[in-house]
Amino acid sequence: MTDSPFEELVKSLFKTSRRVDTALAELRVIATQINTKYEPRAQFNRWRDSEEGKLWKQEQHQAQGGCCAIAKCGKPIQLKGSHIDHIKPLSRFPHLAVDTQNLRITCPECNIAKSNKITMVA
Secondary structure, three states: OOOOHHHHHHHHHHHHHHHHHHHHHHHHHHHHHHHHHHHHHHHHHHHHHOHHHHHHHHHHHHHOOOEOOOOOOOOEOOOOOOEEEEOOOOOOOHHHOOOHHHEEEEOHHHHHHHOOOOOOOO
16 A cells, blocks of 8 residues: 555655754764864963963063073064964863963964974973
8 A cells, every 4th residue: 555645745754854863963973073172272262361361471471581482483572462372282282271381472483383283391
């Protein structure tokens, strides 16, 4: 016996609903992976833009004598425009996002060139 057009439509809707549910579950997994990757960066940015982060940057800049912390460079840098560098890169050590023992001030060129490499403190 053949299903009526209505029954065929209902079956088709159930199959489609299951495919949509499966796709949504896969997207939730991907969204969780993306959020896990980018949350440390957002946490760092919030700290950097906070009064605490700005004060730390000023104090660190003074402690470094106003110079880039990368040993091969060491050139004088202005506070404005300088970068806060993660000694152990944020991409590889997200738990150190706002650990001030893992931060230093560098010139933009050195920080960009360093990328996600680990470098020693000068």
